[in-house]
Amino acid sequence: MNKVILAFSGGLDTSVCVKYLQKLHNLDVITLTVDVGQDDDFDEIEKISSDLGSIDHIYIDAKEEFVNEYVAPAIKANALYQQEYPLATAIARPLIAKKSVEVAKKHDATSIAHGCTGKGNDQIRFDITIKSLNPNIKIIAPIRDLNLTRDKEIDFAKENGIKISEISKKYSIDKNLWGRSIEGGILEVLENEPLEDAFEYVKFDNNSVGNVDIGFENGVPVSINGKKEELPSLIDKLNRIAGSFGIGVVDHIEDRVIGIKSREVYEAPAALILIRAHKDLEKLTLTSHELRFKAMVEEQWSWLAYSGLWLDPLLSDLNQFIEKTQERVTGKIKVKMHSGYYRVIGRESKFSLYNKDIATYLSNSNFDQTMAKGFVELWGLPSITANTVISDNNA
Ligand code: ARG
Numbered sequence: 001m002n003k004v005i006l007a008f009s010g011g012l013d014t015s016v017c018v019k020y021l022q023k024l025h026n027l028d029v030i031t032l033t034v035d036v037g038q039d040d041d042f043d044e045i046e047k048i049s050s051d052l053g054s055i056d057h058i059y060i061d062a063k064e065e066f067v068n069e070y071v072a073p074a075i076k077a078n079a080l081y082q083q084e085y086p087l088a089t090a091i092a093r094p095l096i097a098k099k100s101v102e103v104a105k106k107h108d109a110t111s112i113a114h115g116c117t118g119k120g121n122d123q124i125r126f127d128i129t130i131k132s133l134n135p136n137i138k139i140i141a142p143i144r145d146l147n148l149t150r151d152k153e154i155d156f157a158k159e160n161g162i163k164i165s166e167i168s169k170k171y172s173i174d175k176n177l178w179g180r181s182i183e184g185g186i187l188e189v190l191e192n193e194p195l196e197d198a199f200e201y202v203k204f205d206n207n208s209v210g211n212v213d214i215g216f217e218n219g220v221p222v223s224i225n226g227k228k229e230e231l232p233s234l235i236d237k238l239n240r241i242a243g244s245f246g247i248g249v250v251d252h253i254e255d256r257v258i259g260i261k262s263r264e265v266y267e268a269p270a271a272l273i274l275i276r277a278h279k280d281l282e283k284l285t286l287t288s289h290e291l292r293f294k295a296m297v298e299e300q301w302s303w304l305a306y307s308g309l310w311l312d313p314l315l316s317d318l319n320q321f322i323e324k325t326q327e328r329v330t331g332k333i334k335v336k337m338h339s340g341y342y343r344v345i346g347r348e349s350k351f352s353l354y355n356k357d358i359a360t361y362l363s364n365s366n367f368d369q370t371m372a373k374g375f376v377e378l379w380g381l382p383s384i385t386a387n388t389v390i391s392d393n394n395a
Contacts, residue, residue: 078298
């Protein structure tokens with residue numbers, strides 16, 4: 001029998017997929033779980049897979065690769081889709097797809113399957129990454145191909161003895177080290193506030209105030225509160241610290257690539273704090289010209305990552321530019337946290353472009369104000385000229 005590699009989380013969608021691949025496609029299923037920091041019970045997932053009759057289950061610990069090759073570039077790019085979503089799910093998909101292609105090759109599988117629906121972005125990220133790495137592999141997406149809906153899946157699961165967890169009856173959740181994405185259930189009604197049961201890190205009853213110091217080297221967070229820390233554990237710690245101050249919830253209306261507007265809820269305490277701190281350090285160390293241009297690059301970077309084009313050469317082109325800018329993004333940022341609110345209250349860098357002697361309003365400044373008069377005249381020349389011409393013609 002031909003073999004298929006199924007990207008497997010052990011949740012509702014992918015459990016249903018195992019049965020469909022066996023029954024409808026007559027394939028031997030090898031499940032693959034890629035650990036990107038979802039903190040699941042991986043023994044339990046292996047058991048679910050074997051109970052479903054898979055011929056093999058593969059676990060790959062890709063946490064370091066995820067953080068170094070996917071999360072770090074996202075931090076450097078201050079990546080927030082539509083100014084809000086830190087892209088946790090979006091950047092993990094290409095890595096899972098890449099691992100699936102590698103495993104398929106190793107096990108002589110002719111196809112790769114995933115549990116994405118035809119309504120979301122994840123199908124785009126999986127399909128395009130897989131095809132970019134191996135155009136000959138067949139992609140099977142049972143939920144999309146059969147036009148399955150969540151209620152039908154739950155019925156099918158019951159009929160086939162597939163266990164479903166309580167939380168997956170309520171929401172569709174995707175988690176990794178960079179954040180959690182929570183969709184569906186009561187959240188589909190826009191008036192409904194997400195209930196606390198949707199969150200893992202964020203505490204809503206803490207009124208105390210806290211500070212956290214983040215050290216950066218070349219754009220990458222390297223220390224927390226003065227202590228050197230590898231990026232995966234720094235993110236994990238910060239998720240807990242910032243979450244305990246109620247920080248980390250994003251609740252917004254998002255434009256999916258396929259044209260649907262959806263209500264998306266995310267929990268990403270570390271991502272929000274790190275991107276805010278990183279942006280602040282860039283404001284201190286990059287020139288205004290670099291910042292203005294980089295903002296456009298960031299917007300494009302986030303769009304490529306969101307829309308499944310992780311392997312488009314444009315993304316690596318942009319990374320080259322971003323990487324160059326990060327040579328001076330080294331320093332320390334202090335963030336104050338209180339009841340879901342956070343702001344930068346202190347910053348320092350050996351590459352700081354802030355010059356107190358120039359900026360001060362006191363008489364010890366070495367800035368000669370009289371130079372400004374001519375500058376203002378020339379700076380305003382095009383606008384003043386245009387307005388004069390317009391009003392002359394309207395007269
Ligand atoms: N809307 C987000 C994205 O496109 C999250 C998708 C999350 N998937 C899920 N199964 N809940 O990246």
